[in-house]
Amino acid sequence: MELEKIRKEIDVIDFQLLKLLNQRMRWGIITRKFKSNVEDKTREKDILKKIEQNSGTLIDADFCKDLFKDIITETKRLQEIGYRIIAFQGEHGAYSEVAAKIWDKEMVSVPCESFSGVFDGVNSGLYEFGIVPVENTLGGVVGQVNDLLMKTDLYVVGAVDLPISHCLLANPGTNHREIRKVYSHSQALAQCKHFLLRNNLEPIAYYDTAGAARMVTEKMLDNSAAIASKLSAELYNLEIIKEKIEDLDRNHTRFLIIAKNKNKKAGNKCSVLFSTTHKAGTLFSVLEIFAKAGINLTRIESMPNQPGNYAFFMDFIGSENDEKVKQVLEKMEKATTDFRFMGCYEEVIG
Amino acid sequence: MDEIKLAALNKNLDRTIIKIGNVSVGEEFFVIAGPCSVESEKQTVETAIAVKKSGAKMLRGGAFKPRTSPYAFQGLGLKGLKILEKAKKETGLPIVTEVIDSRDVTWICEYADVLQIGARNMQNFSLLKEVGKSKKPVLLKRGMHSTLSEWLNCAEYILSEGNPNVILCERGIRTFETYTRNTLDISMVPAVKELTHLPIIVDPSHGTGRLSLIKPMSFAAIAAGVDGLIVEAHIDPRNAKSDKDQQMTPEIFADYMKDINGLYDAVQKIINKPKN
Numbered sequence: 001m002e003l004e005k006i007r008k009e010i011d012v013i014d015f016q017l018l019k020l021l022n023q024r025m026r027w028g029i030i031t032r033k034f035k036s037n038v039e040d041k042t043r044e045k046d047i048l049k050k051i052e053q054n055s056g057t058l059i060d061a062d063f064c065k066d067l068f069k070d071i072i073t074e075t076k077r078l079q080e081i082g083y084r085i086i087a088f089q090g091e092h093g094a095y096s097e098v099a100a101k102i103w104d105k106e107m108v109s110v111p112c113e114s115f116s117g118v119f120d121g122v123n124s125g126l127y128e129f130g131i132v133p134v135e136n137t138l139g140g141v142v143g144q145v146n147d148l149l150m151k152t153d154l155y156v157v158g159a160v161d162l163p164i165s166h167c168l169l170a171n172p173g174t175n176h177r178e179i180r181k182v183y184s185h186s187q188a189l190a191q192c193k194h195f196l197l198r199n200n201l202e203p204i205a206y207y208d209t210a211g212a213a214r215m216v217t218e219k220m221l222d223n224s225a226a227i228a229s230k231l232s233a234e235l236y237n238l239e240i241i242k243e244k245i246e247d248l249d250r251n252h253t254r255f256l257i258i259a260k261n262k263n264k265k266a267g268n269k270c271s272v273l274f275s276t277t278h279k280a281g282t283l284f285s286v287l288e289i290f291a292k293a294g295i296n297l298t299r300i301e302s303m304p305n306q307p308g309n310y311a312f313f314m315d316f317i318g319s320e321n322d323e324k325v326k327q328v329l330e331k332m333e334k335a336t337t338d339f340r341f342m343g344c345y346e347e348v349i350g
Numbered sequence: 351m352d353e354i355k356l357a358a359l360n361k362n363l364d365r366t367i368i369k370i371g372n373v374s375v376g377e378e379f380f381v382i383a384g385p386c387s388v389e390s391e392k393q394t395v396e397t398a399i400a401v402k403k404s405g406a407k408m409l410r411g412g413a414f415k416p417r418t419s420p421y422a423f424q425g426l427g428l429k430g431l432k433i434l435e436k437a438k439k440e441t442g443l444p445i446v447t448e449v450i451d452s453r454d455v456t457w458i459c460e461y462a463d464v465l466q467i468g469a470r471n472m473q474n475f476s477l478l479k480e481v482g483k484s485k486k487p488v489l490l491k492r493g494m495h496s497t498l499s500e501w502l503n504c505a506e507y508i509l510s511e512g513n514p515n516v517i518l519c520e521r522g523i524r525t526f527e528t529y530t531r532n533t534l535d536i537s538m539v540p541a542v543k544e545l546t547h548l549p550i551i552v553d554p555s556h557g558t559g560r561l562s563l564i565k566p567m568s569f570a571a572i573a574a575g576v577d578g579l580i581v582e583a584h585i586d587p588r589n590a591k592s593d594k595d596q597q598m599t600p601e602i603f604a605d606y607m608k609d610i611n612g613l614y615d616a617v618q619k620i621i622n623k624p625k626n
Contacts, residue, residue, distance in 0.1 A: 176427075176428050176454075176457055177451070177453045177454065177457075195460075198456050198459070198460075199456045199457065199460070200456065240432075241428065242460055242461075
């Protein structure tokens with residue numbers, strides 16, 4: 001029994017080492033944006049010197065140096081590939097990351113603590129893209145994101161409509177009969193309420209779904225589970241006890257992909273943002289333009305802008321290259337104030 | 351049988367009909383087939399596809415196994431349930447699986463369509479109460495040393511908890527006979543029919559323990575008026591982890607289905623023949 005326990009500890013450490021390595025590689029890829037060449041001899045020497053000095057008493061300094069030489073080689077290989085980076089809010093395994101992988105699985109996804117971190121990073125050029133949730137069929141509008149979209153000059157270059165499917169995750173080997181507590185974001189817990197009730201499981205709110213998965217792994221909990229994405233199960237080495245535990249299957253989140261530049265290739269959907277003057281019938285006159293042109297609106301959302309004034313987000317079907325759409329946009333610009341064309345893009349159904 | 355209240359045949363009540371998948375149990379004849387134990391995804395899914403092809407309407411398969419010896423294969427547990435779920439996704443066959451522990455009832459309900467109470471657990475009253483609280487159909491096997499009255503009392507336990515969906519299953523009883531694994535008591539079929547409104551099926555695989563006897567005993571059960579049959583089939587019985595000797599290969603099962611369906615039709619003709 002003792003040996004088994006120690007080995008479990010070792011497994012956890014291995015897992016953490018791998019996670020840290022991945023994290024290091026991702027930072028490595030980001031640093032490429034600041035350098036003209038992949039190779040930087042001075043920096044490499046500097047790293048190896050620090051490693052040599054700090055290798056500790058147990059491990060051989062040469063072993064450490066060799067290990068880091070390998071790590072540096074791998075970092076450089078990854079830098080050469082020229083990965084593009086997409087930032088998301090939350091921890092690895094978050095539904096935003098799931099959506100990012102659906103949009104383009106070749107991209108490197110980087111977690112940010114806040115939505116504004118995503119917007120700022122894309123604005124400064126640190127990340128090529130950002131992915132943010134704008135609305136959920138059960139939870140409604142993500143106010144913070146819409147607020148940031150209103151204040152930014154970034155373009156919308158893509159969208160993902162993701163069906164949210166929750167999994168019950170536990171450490172491998174956990175006896176399902178022993179599971180008592182389930183950690184997750186309060187919204188995910190609410191969406192699986194009946195499942196939890198049926199199985200006598202106690203819901204415990206956590207700040208994030210993926211964060212809950214990570215905590216269950218790191219603390220090696222054996223009487224607890226987490227509700228998170230399938231991706232979290234892979235990332236945190238957890239076993240899926242049950243897939244699709246949500247009570248309703250019409251739980252979708254819509255994500256927008258933002259970038260500094262407009263899409264080169266036009267898509268089939270457009271987003272605009274505008275305000276109207278405070279007069280009777282001004283919003284109606286905008287909607288009338290669409291009605292007369294026979295263009296289908298897919299979303300209209302109002303956000304308070306200044307006291308008594310609102311900004312409107314509007315999405316519609318069509319390409320900015322269509323003559324019909326071009327005319328509508330021209331008319332719209334005249335009929336509104338603060339008009340901004342946010343982008344024309346493809347929407348992916350996850 | 352005065353204590354049998356909810357299960358008893360009642361002139362004012364229709365016979366119980368339970369809709370499971372696309373079968374109306376109690377109204378149309380059906381066969382449940384599948385391996386004794388869920389051993390692997392490949393074995394279960396392949397068996398499911400094969401039995402569906404031959405006309406089985408539900409898939410059986412044990413994930414939690416009650417074994418005589420604690421050292422024998424105990425089943426894959428939750429992993430087995432996930433495999434059964436996969437087999438259902440592939441074939442659309444509803445899942446029948448045994449529950450042996452009251453702590454598992456809600457979990458098995460998440461995956462299965464029918465909860466089976468095995469012969470060894472027939473009088474496990476806390477388990478009966480627990481499945482009675484669920485709304486899933488329950489397949490209640492007769493205990494190997496139980497009288498009809500004891501058996502029906504167990505059905506009463508489930509019914510009295512509020513679950514009306516009970517299917518009885520005769521699977522043989524212990525006698526001094528050793529050639530067969532159990533003595534299949536076909537007389538229970540008409541007996542249950544005259545005493546209760548519940549559907550009854552027969553398990554000739556456990557009832558005989560001999561491959562060669564499964565078909566003739568199925569014939570007998572059909573002639574006696576059974577509502578359905580449950581048999582064991584395995585993609586590769588020789589390498590099965592349990593019940594090697596009584597599981598049918600897909601070929602034997604295909605042939606079996608042809609013959610029992612033929613006999614069922616013939617029997618219906620006789621029963622439905624207008625009397626002069």
